[in-house]
Amino acid sequence: MYARIECEGTRIKVQVGSAEGGSDIVNWDFTDSTFASKGCFWLMNYQMMDLRFDYFNYSPPSTGMQGVVRDSLGNTIAGAAVSTSTGGYSTTSGAGGVYSITGMDPATYSATASKANYNSQTVDDIIVSTGSMTTVDFTITDATPPTTPVVTDDGAYQTSSDSVRFSWSSSDPESGVEGYRYAVSKTTSMLDIIPGGDWLEVGTSTTHTRTGLSLANGQTYYGLVRARNPLLAVSEIGVSDGIKVAKAVPSIAQAKAEPDGTMVALEGRPVTASFTDCIYVEDPDRTSGIKVDATGIAEGALVDLVGYLSMVDGERRISGYSVTVVGAGQPPEALALGNAVLGGGSLDPYTPGVTGGVGLHNIGLLVATWGKVESAGSGYFVIEDGSGAGLQVAAPAGVSLPSPAQYVVVTGISSCESSGPQIIRLLRVRSQADIHVVQ
Numbered sequence: 001m002y003a004r005i006e007c008e009g010t011r012i013k014v015q016v017g018s019a020e021g022g023s024d025i026v027n028w029d030f031t032d033s034t035f036a037s038k039g040c041f042w043l044m045n046y047q048m049m050d051l052r053f054d055y056f057n058y059s060p061p062s063t064g065m066q067g068v069v070r071d072s073l074g075n076t077i078a079g080a081a082v083s084t085s086t087g088g089y090s091t092t093s094g095a096g097g098v099y100s101i102t103g104m105d106p107a108t109y110s111a112t113a114s115k116a117n118y119n120s121q122t123v124d125d126i127i128v129s130t131g132s133m134t135t136v137d138f139t140i141t142d143a144t145p146p147t148t149p150v151v152t153d154d155g156a157y158q159t160s161s162d163s164v165r166f167s168w169s170s171s172d173p174e175s176g177v178e179g180y181r182y183a184v185s186k187t188t189s190m191l192d193i194i195p196g197g198d199w200l201e202v203g204t205s206t207t208h209t210r211t212g213l214s215l216a217n218g219q220t221y222y223g224l225v226r227a228r229n230p231l232l233a234v235s236e237i238g239v240s241d242g243i244k245v246a247k248a249v250p251s252i253a254q255a256k257a258e259p260d261g262t263m264v265a266l267e268g269r270p271v272t273a274s275f276t277d278c279i280y281v282e283d284p285d286r287t288s289g290i291k292v293d294a295t296g297i298a299e300g301a302l303v304d305l306v307g308y309l310s311m312v313d314g315e316r317r318i319s320g321y322s323v324t325v326v327g328a329g330q331p332p333e334a335l336a337l338g339n340a341v342l343g344g345g346s347l348d349p350y351t352p353g354v355t356g357g358v359g360l361h362n363i364g365l366l367v368a369t370w371g372k373v374e375s376a377g378s379g380y381f382v383i384e385d386g387s388g389a390g391l392q393v394a395a396p397a398g399v400s401l402p403s404p405a406q407y408v409v410v411t412g413i414s415s416c417e418s419s420g421p422q423i424i425r426l427l428r429v430r431s432q433a434d435i436h437v438v439q
Contacts, residue, residue: 003016011031012029012030013028014029063102063132063133065134065135066100066136068093068138069097069115069137069139071175072231077093077118080097080140082111082113085111086110087109106130107128108125109126110125111126113138117144117174118143123136142172142174142229145236146171146227146229146233147227147235148238149169149170149180149226149227149235149238150169150170151223151239152167152168152241153165153223153240153242153243156306157245157263157265157321158246161217162214162215163211164209164210164213164221165207166208168225169206174229175233176229177227177228177229178229179201179204179227180206180226181225181226182200183197183199183200184197184224185197186222190237197210215245216245218244218245219245220243220244221242221243222240222241222242223240225238225239226238244263244321246264247262247264251287251288252282252290256288256290256348257348259350261308262308262309263309264309266281268284268303268327270282270284270302270303270329270331271300271302272365273299273412274296274430276396278291278317279297280292280413281303282364282365282366289362289364289366290317291317291415292323293307293319293320297323297325299331300331301328302325303324305322305324306321306322307319307321307322308321313416315415316363334366337362337367338369339369339383339387340358340388341357342367342389342391344357344359344361344363353423354416355421355423355424365413365414366412367413367414368410369383370385370438371384371385372385372405372406372407373405374404379395381395381402389425391426392425393410393428393429394415394426396429399431399432399435401435402435406437409436411434412430414427415427
């Protein structure tokens with residue numbers, strides 16, 4: 001004979017049989033609502049010559065608290081700490097936000113649920129009775145707004161004067177991002193939001209183009225973005241790094257037709273000279289060239305550039321706000337010009353030629369000319385081709401200069417310099433290879 005008795009809380013199972021694995025003589029499974037409070041029971045052997053107890057399991061009823069931790073949106077929260085103010089009882093909510101604390105002493109407690117980035121909740125007057133699990137659910141609220149949006153634009157500059165596009169990203173691990181609003185400003189402050197660029201709700205879109213604007217040439221514009229979560233908590237303002245507005249021009253000649261202070265944009269122009277203080281670029285058809293205040297870009301490179309027009313020492317130039325190498329090749333062939341026509345006349349009201357200049361304006365172009373060396377000085381020499389023009393040739397440091405009375409063919413950039421009210425023609429050679437002595 002054998003008997004097996006299992007007790008769990010108020011549930012009791014009794015099995016009695018002649019041999020384990022055989023048919024049970026007794027197989028009871030019942031609930032005694034008073035059993036949980038008894039704490040003990042008797043096993044009586046009645047008219048059994050041999051009784052073996054080979055399995056006995058008594059699980060006293062649990063005493064403690066249990067429940068679910070949620071946020072204010074009803075989402076369950078795993079990883080929340082639940083602890084009592086007395087007794088030192090604590091646990092962490094698991095999957096589905098469920099928690100359970102057992103083995104508590106019967107008493108009245110205060111318990112708190114908390115998690116980083118959430119406002120905690122405390123529940124008072126929790127009564128824990130012997131042999132029962134008290135259910136206490138918690139609601140903790142998101143305490144943080146979305147992250148400050150990271151805002152980008154279409155680059156260093158754009159050529160559109162009536163629209164601008166911004167993109168952004170933000171996150172809120174606790175509640176998620178419900179929507180965005182953005183504005184367009186001429187500074188990083190919302191105090192300088194431009195007409196037509198007022199705050200605009202765009203839902204959950206993370207990119208938007210604002211149209212119908214009147215954007216000023218050379219002005220920098222910024223995107224200001226704020227994110228909002230479902231609890232209406234709003235992020236700090238995210239600001240883009242700024243994008244300038246430039247005028248796209250199809251040629252260098254047309255760039256020079258713009259007044260000083262205009263920001264112009266040119267694409268795919270070859271670099272004809274690279275000096276320590278500047279580079280020169282010209283149109284592929286060799287109709288016009290210009291000095292650019294940028295360095296470190298090799299001859300032959302193709303560049304996209306944008307910058308402000310100005311004039312220094314009688315020569316128009318572009319300040320290299322942005323110069324990007326987009327390809328490589330060879331500079332255009334040099335134009336052959338006599339000394340007297342170097343520099344040329346005025347191109348337009350904003351672009352003068354040399355004083356007394358004749359012929360087409362050619363300041364900024366790669367040219368070749370010739371003559372007899374009349375004199376030489378520190379870093380320069382003067383040649384004469386018989387026209388009486390007298391051309392000064394400037395050479396970089398380290399270049400050996402020809403001697404007076406030698407005949408030379410020189411290649412370089414048609415440039416100029418001011419001398420009082422006059423603008424004097426000047427040729428800037430790039431290297432030793434630009435000077436050829438004719439034997």
